[in-house]
Amino acid sequence: MAFLKVVPLEKALDVVNALPLKPKTEDVPLEEALGRTLAEDVISPMDVPPFDRATVDGYAVRAEDTFMASEANPVRLRVVGEVHAGEAPSITVGEGESVYISTGAPLPKGADAVIQFEDVERVGNEIIVAKPAYPGMGVMKKGADIPKGKLLLKKGTVLGFKETALLSAVGIARVRVFRRPRVAVISTGNEIVLPGQPLNAGQIYDINGRAVADAVREMGGEARFLGIARDDLESLKALILEAVEWADIVVLSGGASGGMRDLTASIISELGEVLIHGIAIQPGKPTIIGVVKGKPVFGLPGYPTSCLTNFTLLVAPLLRRLLGREGQVRKVRARLKHKVFSVKGRRQFLPVKLERDVAVPILKGSGAVTSFIDADGFIEIPENVESLDEGEVVEVTLFG
Amino acid sequence: MAFLKVVPLEKALDVVNALPLKPKTEDVPLEEALGRTLAEDVISPMDVPPFDRATVDGYAVRAEDTFMASEANPVRLRVVGEVHAGEAPSITVGEGESVYISTGAPLPKGADAVIQFEDVERVGNEIIVAKPAYPGMGVMKKGADIPKGKLLLKKGTVLGFKETALLSAVGIARVRVFRRPRVAVISTGNEIVLPGQPLNAGQIYDINGRAVADAVREMGGEARFLGIARDDLESLKALILEAVEWADIVVLSGGASGGMRDLTASIISELGEVLIHGIAIQPGKPTIIGVVKGKPVFGLPGYPTSCLTNFTLLVAPLLRRLLGREGQVRKVRARLKHKVFSVKGRRQFLPVKLERDVAVPILKGSGAVTSFIDADGFIEIPENVESLDEGEVVEVTLFG
Structure with missing residues (x-):
């Protein structure tokens, strides 16, 4: 395996962008x-509607027959039939005629208005109309709601x-x-145990497996958690080969130890190619990007906040591409609650919690589980910046 | 069947609140x-962590052994073993001793600090420490992240x-x-056809079945669409009986005709009890609330916007109760884009689209499909109000 050196984030993103994954439908x-x-x-x-449609219960008429109607000189129209919703009317409304019509029924030929039944008096086989109707009254015209050929959804x-x-x-x-992108998730580390199993001395419960799988699902992808690989070449190799069979993308989260990371890199190198081994960001220095059988394999840092930050920076854009949502990056602007310090010469991503338009830095350190639970996303402190001031406007990249 | 009269919304909400549905878990x-x-x-x-844990790769030491360390007078500590992540260390760090430790490994007995390996010089079996360590350095204490007994999630x-x-x-x-509340959805009406089926003259495609079922799913419920009931006593009765077997709540959306509504009311009355038949709101006058075999059955108006408004007013609160999210009503305040008029003496709910904090009234009429598609929710115009002014602050109830 060639030893690769730590690269800038831009270079890592170029590598991600150049991955030959295309959305499937x-x-x-x-x-x-x-x-x-x-x-x-x-x-x-x-x-829509597919025909001229009555919007009230009443009488379909020829509006011109009613133009002279008034309280003093009402117009009488013969009722020659009825038409109900769901029926195709065969009847035609001629001069001096009307047809009883229910809401939603197609307007019969000849008619161009519907007078609601409260507004007429029915006497035997006639209606008495005391007010003019206008053409289109009580009618929704064919295509008035949605015309054929209209762009409905993009x-x-x-x-x-x-x-x-x-x-x-x-x-x-x-x-x-x-198609929902398929992401296989593998946790690595000798100290990691699945919830529900007994915890021996020195062991902790897995966090990243659940976090990554459920973050993928929330984004609209399909996730399979394949389990925990120990610091053992064969078990990790077998899991990666199982993963690339099914998945579009494989995400490993690293154990705490450097040995585990080296093992991951050497297995990817054996089965495929390591493209990136180390990114000049904090957190993210140990991040690995490789390809096995044409499928991208990401090795993310083990600390939950670091893992999720790198997932958001590197894996989420790929998921959005596969989901057809490219460019829909979730960023918001906020004001920094208080001054924060960084180390000059290190490009740092700092978790923050959003309280309305205020970004509250979470300074527990990346090892704390609760820092990632409390955070809504992260801000960037560039390499050449030593501190950001209270009230400064920052761009918050939301997790996932 | 007793004829019930149109009641105020408050009375209908009292009836909904009194329904004996309890959340299941x-x-x-x-x-x-x-x-x-x-x-x-x-x-x-x-x-969490369940033990004092190294947060860096380095050497576990007794801090007091290093208090006198300086560049001029470095301290030498013997390396007496090593401990890795996932291991239970049996070794103890005595005076003048140190243990190689990897990130995530439990701190061995005796030690109270970890010096990262970059900060010491290793010479054979010893490390040379040129700077004091303080107790707790490089260590996350047991329970520091999450103490046992802490309220994690409400x-x-x-x-x-x-x-x-x-x-x-x-x-x-x-x-x-x-448990996800189960909602059975039935569309009624002679003019309604399912998408994918041919449309005959006078027919339109069903909207409410899909809208209600998917609104329920978006809220976190389970929905089953049972199909379309025609204006036929036996088919509707069979569907309602099928619905109450499985569902917690049954939602029917009415056809356009008054006949269909009367049929629905009389079937509910035959199989159970009609509690409300008509609410003094616009839209919502034909809404029916009943109970069949202990399950609430709602008959909502046929126009999609009317159906969804009444769903949001009456059914959604019940769903939230079953989902354990009572009180999480989705309302936002906004300014009215332009003046709107209402009819005095009628309590009206008007669909609006939200553009940031501006509410844009949608005035296409409840019969238009697109009015409900464009709307994010609705505002209320009380009975005694004839108009709301441009710029007035209104409360928008979001759909669903």
Whole structure:
């Protein structure tokens, strides 16, 4: 294995951007489309409503027949039939005629207005109209709501219940969405134990496996946690080979020890290629990016906050690409709650909690679990900066 | 069936609040807990870390042995062993001794500090220390991150990836969450057709079935769409009976016709009891609330915007109760974009779109599908108010 040197973040991002992963798409039934991302523009295949439709219960009339109607000189129209919602009316409204119509029913030929039934008096086979109707009154015209050919939803739209309802309205039963990216997650380390198992002296429970898998799911990906690899070449190799069979992306989170990291790098090197081994950021110095059987494999730092920060910087953009949500980076601007110090010559990412538009730095150190739990994201302190002042405007990259 | 009269919204809400539905809980494995709501407080069952832990690679020492160390007079300590992450050290650090320790490993007995290896010189079996260490240096104390007995997460917390990671950190493998409320959804109407099926003259595609089912899912409930009931007593009765077998709540959305509504009311009355038939709000006048076999059955208006507004007013609070999220009503304050008029004597709910803190009224009429698609929620115009002015501060109830 060639020894690679620590590279700037930009170089690591170039490597990530150059990875040959392309979004895949699939057709899903509309009833399973909630939360998915559209892989193509959706154009309305039809007019909504598909016909001129009564918006009230009443009488379909020819408006011109009523133009002279007044309280003093009401107009009488013969009722020649009725039409209900769901029916195709065969009847035509001629001069001096009307048709009883219920809300939602198609307007019969000849008619161009619906007078609601409260506004007429029905006497036997006639209605008495005391006020003029205007053309289009009580009617929603064909295509008035959604015209055929209209762009309904753009590629990249995440489908919420309003969007699935809109697709339903135009009769679309299947949609083309981006396939959920598959991420295999492996934890490494001799000291790591799965929750539910007994903890021996010197051991701690795994955090990163759950955090990464569930962060992937929250972003809209599919995650499989493959378990914990010990400091043992064969078990880690077997897990990585299992991972690349299924996954689009493999994420390992490192144990605390340098030995584990070296082992990871040498296995990736044996099975494929190590592209990056170490990034000049804090946290993130031990981060590995490699490729095995065409699948990117990330080795992230072991401390939860470090792991999640590097996940957000390096893996999340790739997930967004596969999800068709490129460019939808989650960043907000906030004011720094108090002054923070950094080490000059080190590009640092510092976890912060957001309280409205104030960013509160979390200074527990990356080893604390609670620092990542309390944080909403992180800010960057550039290499050439030694401190950021209270009240300074910072850009917060949200986790995930 | 007794004819009930139109009641004020408060009366309808009292009826909803008095429904004897109680949240149910269930245990789920942590790997399936994402997005669920905690049904009990979670107290940490352990200290994190569970032992005094090295936070750097280096040498565990007794700090007092180094108090006199300086560049001029360095202290020499014998290296008597090593301890790695995941191991239980049996060794003890005595006076003048040190132990090689890797990050994450438990501090051996006797030691109270870890000097990182870059800060010492190793010569054969000794290290040369040129700077004093202080007690606790390079060590995270047992329980410093999370002390045993600490309240970690409160009942009612929706579990995101940070929360599941936190639970993992303290070794919790199963959590008690509120069971997802089950909502059966039925569309009614002779003119309604399911997407994917051919549309005959006079027919339109179903919107509410998809909208209600997916709104329930977005809220965290389980939804089953049981299909479309025609204006036919037996088919609707069969669907309602099927619905109450499985569901906690049944939601019907009405066809356009008054006949369909009367049919729904009379079936509920036959199978159980109609509690409310008509609410003095616009939209919502035809809304029905009943109980069949102990399960609440809602008959909502047919127009999508009306259906969703009444769902948000009446059904969503019940869902929040079952989800253990009572009181988490989603309301925001905004300024009205332009003046809107209402009819005095009618309590009206008007759909609005939010553009930052501005509420833009959507005035297409409740029959338009697009009005509900464009809207983020609705504002209320009280009975005794004829208009709301441009710039007026309004409270927007968000849909769902």
